[in-house]
Amino acid sequence: MYPAPFEYHRAASAQDAVALLGKYGDEAKLLAGGQSLLPLMKLRFAQPRHLIDVRRIQGLSGIREEKGMLVVGAATPYATLAASALVQAKLPMLSEAAAQIGDPQVRNMGTLGGSLAHADPAGDLPAVALALAAEIAALGPRGARTVHADDFFVELMTTALAPDELLTEVRFPLPPAGSGGAYEKYPNPASRYALVGVAAQLTVAGGKVTAARVATTGLATKPLRALAVEAALQGKAADAASLAAAAEKATDGLKLRAAAQMPDAYRRSLAVTFTARALTRAAKRAGG
Amino acid sequence: MARISLKVNGTQHVHEVEPRMLLVHYLREVLSLTGTHVGCDTSQCGACTVLLDGKAVKACSVLAVQADGSEVKTVEGLAQDGRLHPLQEGFWEEHGLQCGFCTPGMLMAAYGLLQSNPHPDEHAIRAGLEGNLCRCTGYHNIVKAVQHATKTMAEGTSKTAAPARTVGAA
Known part of the structure; x- marks a missing residue:
């Protein structure tokens, strides 16, 4: 029995879950799949007194x-x-x-x-x-x-x-016609969490990028939009050279979260490479 | 304490358990189904893999109370009437294990894979077993074992043509 003791509540509906949250306040945690929360509770990094299970609420899946x-x-x-x-x-x-x-x-x-x-x-x-x-x-x-x-x-x-x-x-x-997106990830070989993850969504018209949203994960303390990449893409040709040039800006203005696995310069380099890959596949899916 | 009612390998069970009891401990310590192993205990190694409502999950990262109202299948539920499941037969024929500690989890992860993809190629088998670690085999014979099972299942040669074997017989 590794987790600290708690009371278990299976919420019957979303309203029921909210009522239980209101009742137990700071002592409660919502439980869905539990693949992050339960390992934390086993290590006693988290010790909620009440768990409110929402996984089987009708209408919360699909x-x-x-x-x-x-x-x-x-x-x-x-x-x-x-x-x-x-x-x-x-x-x-x-x-x-x-x-x-x-x-x-x-x-x-x-x-x-x-x-x-x-x-x-x-x-x-x-x-x-x-x-x-x-x-x-x-x-x-x-x-x-x-x-x-x-x-x-x-x-x-x-x-x-x-x-x-x-x-x-x-x-x-749902994005307009001429759009495409792709996710590229360099996983931690043990945990499979993203050391670098890049999500790119492009809209291309007449060979030019008309809309771009690019976000990274694994690098900072939270997922962030790569605004410099987006700006560099806007209105430019959706060709290999332009996409590669934009990808160079993947970590512009980004403060890296400390990570023991690898040097910062290598992480920034990975971010550029994986941004380029995500942009290339996104542009291909957009038909650009 | 919380009252749970669940079906394990086809048998209905009702027990009062502490909410913090993990499913793997419920299976091993309450039901004495010790085929499901505790390996790393940190949801990395997959030795504790069982099927929860038909899906492979790591029983060290699921609470017993979460399984209330569910169906669970463990490695003990694979063999039927003293005959090994084609996957077990595959591990036997292809030497898919050495120490055997990871084997129950490998079998159940492979079983879960075959539920959604009955004809996986080698790449799909390796991807399907990504959540399971083996420190003996280097995985090659495990992949061959699953391929053996998919072949015999497709040909229907496993249960009909294979010699009857009692689980545990040498």
Whole structure:
């Protein structure tokens, strides 16, 4: 029995989960797939007195297309995202990123909402949410609200969610014709977390980049948009030389989080290389 | 304490457990199903892999209470009527183990893989077993064992043509 003792509550609905969060306050933690929380609890880095299990709440899982959005329930496992024909067709960056998280067993339990709410600085899906301009829906005692991915990741493992809010679903705007996205990752060989992860989404018209969103993970204390890369792409040709030149700016203005695995210069170099790869595949998918 | 009710290898069980009890400890210590091993204990090695509602999971990173209302399949549930499952037969025929510690997890991860992809190529087998570590074999014979199983299952030669073997027989 490694975790400290706690009480377990299986929430019957999203409203029930919010009520339980309100009741137990700071002593409660939400449990979805548990692939981050349970290892932390086994090490007693986290010792919540109450666990509120939201994994089986009806309506909190599933993938649907609705009003120009791909809407994914917060408790949808990575494996479902990776295998979904709808996601593969509409947002291949999302399915290919989900397919690279951890290992098959982790992907069967871990969830999209859990990944975003946990906000690990080396998590894969936070970068994807940024590149795809996701809208993140939350339910709390004051009702439902939506937070744009740009405003969601506040600091190291800290999000814009209030302590009494439940992340309910993520809405990904479907990009216009001529768009393409890709996720490229250099995983830690043991943990499979991203040492460097790059999510790139491009729209190309007449051979020129008309819209670009690029985000990195693993490098800083939170996932970040690579604004210098985006600016360098805007209006430029979607050719190899322009994409490579833009990728050179992958870590411009970025303060690296300390990481013992490798020297900073090498991490910056990796970021450039993986940004170039992501941009190249994104442009290809955009038809540019 | 929390009351849980779940089906393990086809048998319904009801127990009062501490909420903090991990599924792997419930299986080993309450149900005495010690085929599921605890290896690294940090969700890296996959020795504790079981199927939860048909999906391979690491039982050291799942609470027993999370499995309330679920179906669990462990390595003890693979052999039927004294006959090895084709995957077990594959590990036997292809020498897919040396010390055997990782084998239950390998078998259950492979079983989970074959549920979603009955005809994996070598790359898919290696990717499907990425969450399982083996420190003896170098993985080659494990991959061959899974290939053996997919072949015999496709040909239908495993259960019909293979000699009857009792689990544990030399």
